[in-house]
Amino acid sequence: xxxxxDFTGKTVLITGAGSGLGRAHALAFAQRGAxxxxxxxxxxxxxxxxxxDGGGKAIAHAASVTDGNAVGxxxxxxxxxxxxxxxxxxxxxxxxxKSFQKMSDGDWRDVxxxxxxxxxxxxxxxxxxMREREYGRIIMTTSSSGLFGNFGQANYGAAKMALVGMMxxxxxxxxxxxxxxxxxxxxxxxxxxxxxxxxxxxxxxAPENVAPALLYLASEDAPQGTILAAGGGAYASVSVSHGTxxxxxxxxxxxxxxxxxKKRAENGEISGRQTGPGHTIQMFQAAMPGS
Numbered sequence: 001x002x003x004x005x006d007f008t009g010k011t012v013l014i015t016g017a018g019s020g021l022g023r024a025h026a027l028a029f030a031q032r033g034a035x036x037x038x039x040x041x042x043x044x045x046x047x048x049x050x051x052x053d054g055g056g057k058a059i060a061h062a063a064s065v066t067d068g069n070a071v072g073x074x075x076x077x078x079x080x081x082x083x084x085x086x087x088x089x090x091x092x093x094x095x096x097x098k099s100f101q102k103m104s105d106g107d108w109r110d111v112x113x114x115x116x117x118x119x120x121x122x123x124x125x126x127x128x129x130m131r132e133r134e135y136g137r138i139i140m141t142t143s144s145s146g147l148f149g150n151f152g153q154a155n156y157g158a159a160k161m162a163l164v165g166m167m168x169x170x171x172x173x174x175x176x177x178x179x180x181x182x183x184x185x186x187x188x189x190x191x192x193x194x195x196x197x198x199x200x201x202x203x204x205x206a207p208e209n210v211a212p213a214l215l216y217l218a219s220e221d222a223p224q225g226t227i228l229a230a231g232g233g234a235y236a237s238v239s240v241s242h243g244t245x246x247x248x249x250x251x252x253x254x255x256x257x258x259x260x261x262k263k264r265a266e267n268g269e270i271s272g273r274q275t276g277p278g279h280t281i282q283m284f285q286a287a288m289p290g291s
Contacts, residue, residue, distance in 0.1 A: 002221060005032060005215055005216070005219045005220075006032055006033055007029055007032045007033045007034035007087070007215075007218070008032075008033030008034075009033070010033075010034050010035070010086040010087060011034065011035040011036075011037065011078065011082040011083070011084060011085050011086050011087070012026075012029045012034045012035070012036055012037065012085075012086065012087035012088070012089060012218065013037040013039060013074075013075075013078060013085050013087070013088050013089070013122070013126065014026050014029070014036065014037070014038060014039060014089040014091055015039045015040070015065050015089065015090055015091050015092035015118065015119075015122055016039070016040055016065075016091040016092030016093060017036075017038045017039055017040050017044065017047055017089075017091065018038070018040030018041075018042050018043030018044050018046070018047055019040070019042075019043055019047075020188075020190065020207055021091060021141075021186055021188060021207045021210060022040065022089075022091040022092070023043075023047050023207070024206075024207035024208045024210065024211050025089055025091065025210075025211055025214050026038050026047055026051065026058070027047075027050070027051065027208075027211075028208070028211035028212075028214065028215060029087075029214075029215070029218075030051040030054070030056035030057075030058060031056070032215060034087070035057045035058070035081075035082040036048070036051055036056065036057070036058040036059075037058070037059055037060075037061060037074070037078045037081075037082075037085070038051070038058055038059070038060045038061070039060075039061050039062075039063060039065070039074060039092070039122075040060075040062065040092070041062050041063075041064055042062075044060035044061060044062050045060045047060070048060035057082075059077065059078065059081050059082075061073075061074040061077060061078075064118075065090075065092045065114060065117075065118030065119070065121055065122050066113050066114060066117055066118050066121065067121075068121050068125075071121050071122055071125050072125055074125075075125045075126060079129075084129060084133065085126045085129070085130075086130075086135060086136065086137065087136070087137040087138075087139075087218045088122060088123060088126050088136070088137070088138045088139070089139045089141070089214060089218070090118070090119040090122060090123065090138070090139065090140050090141055090163070091141050092114060092115075092118050092119075093111075093114055093115050093141065093156075094110065094111060094114045094115075095111070095153075095156060096108075096110055096111050096155060096156075097152045097153055097156070098152060099151070099152050100154045103154060103155060107155055108154075108155045110155075111155040111156050111159055112155060112158065112159050112162075114159075115156070115159035115160065115162075115163065116159045116162050116163060116166075119140060119163055119166065120166070123138060123166075123170070126138075127179075130174075130177065130178075130179050131174075131177045131179065133178075134177050134178040135178045135179070136174065136177070136178065136179035136180070137179070137180050137181075137217070137218040137219075137222055138167075138170065138174075138179065138180070138181045138182075139181075139182055139183065139184055139214060139217050139218060140163040140164070140166065140167045140181070140182070140183040140184075141160075141163070141183070141184055141185075141186065142160045142161070142163050142164050142167075142183045142184070142185045142227060143156065143157070143160040143185055143186075143276070144185055144187065144229070144276035144277075144279040144280055145157040145160055145276040146158070146159070146160025146161035146162075146163070146164065147160070147161065147164070147185060147227070147238055147274075147276070147279070148274040148275050148276045148278070148279050149275055149276055150275065150276035150277060153276075157276075163183065164183055164227060164240070167181050167182065167183045167225065167227075168225055168240070171224050171225035172225075175224065180217075180222045180223070180224050181224070181225065182217040182222060182223060182224070182225065182226045182227070182228065183226070183227045183228070184210070184213050184214060184217060184227075184228050184229075184230055185227060185228065185229040185230070185238060186207075186210040186213070186229075186230055186231060187205070187210070187229065187230065187231025187232070187280050187283045187284070188205055188206065188207045188209070188210055188231055189201070189202045189205040189206060189207075196277060196280050196281060196284065197284055201232075201284070201288075204232045204233075204287060204288070204289075205231060205232045205284065205287070209230075209231065209232050209233050209287075210230045210231055212230070212233075213228050213230035213235065216228075227239065227240075229279070229283060231280075231283045231284070231287060232283070232284060232286075232287025232288075233287050234283050234284075234286035234287035236282075236283065236286075243264070243269055243270060244269070246260060246264075248260065
């Protein structure tokens with residue numbers, strides 16, 4: 001077991017921290033000594049007050065993550081208050097769930113704008129200072145819908161998988177500058193997921209039970225380029241991987257490729273297709289006491 005994870009003297013900026021997972025993250029970091037910048041267009045002041053009333057240190061800012069000027073103002077105010085931003089948790093998000101056929105251009109753009117462009121905007125604002133100080137921890141929030149797919153969430157899934165691509169690239173670019181970049185795929189009881197969980201499991205799958213993953217990914221000993229699924233005290237490392245390469249030099253045709261792919265699938269060399277709900281159920285089963 002490693003020593004206690006402590007964030008005294010460190011400052012964390014959490015987007016979408018006015019409720020749900022973001023609020024749980026903010027409270028968890030504050031309990032470990034971090035200065036917290038609570039960002040949310042709604043309820044940011046309430047969560048910051050909750051932290052300050054509990055003996056912690058927090059400031060609130062209602063910037064929309066899609067507004068570059070407002071984000072710049074937020075970063076400037078945070079630096080004036082606490083000196084620097086050491087940790088960034090990109091948690092802000094919205095849903096516009098519809099089947100692909102019924103999805104409008106606005107439904108698509110709104111979700112991509114908040115999740116993907118919003119994460120880019122805030123990360124781009126803190127990146128130069130982290131590079132200069134040669135220290136930083138950045139956490140992207142992905143989802144089983146992005147990693148594995150889910151009906152009615154083409155917009156959300158596209159944004160969440162794109163964040164994985166951004167994370168993996170920034171992990172490479174940040175390596176020499178002491179910036180560690182990872183992603184969390186949270187599973188918690190929400191309006192979107194509660195139908196997947198049996199009655200009476202709301203407490204087990206509470207947002208607070210995802211927070212340990214964030215604290216680990218922001219710690220001094222954090223990994224680099226890791227996707228960590230978390231929910232209910234259960235965890236799973238998720239990776240983008242590929243099977244052993246093979247060549248078809250003697251018969252490089254689509255028919256030969258189809259035959260080889262079928263053979264490899266039958267031999268178990270090609271893993272079965274996962275789905276977002278299926279992944280969520282597996283994580284829940286692992287979280288159940290006695291599992």
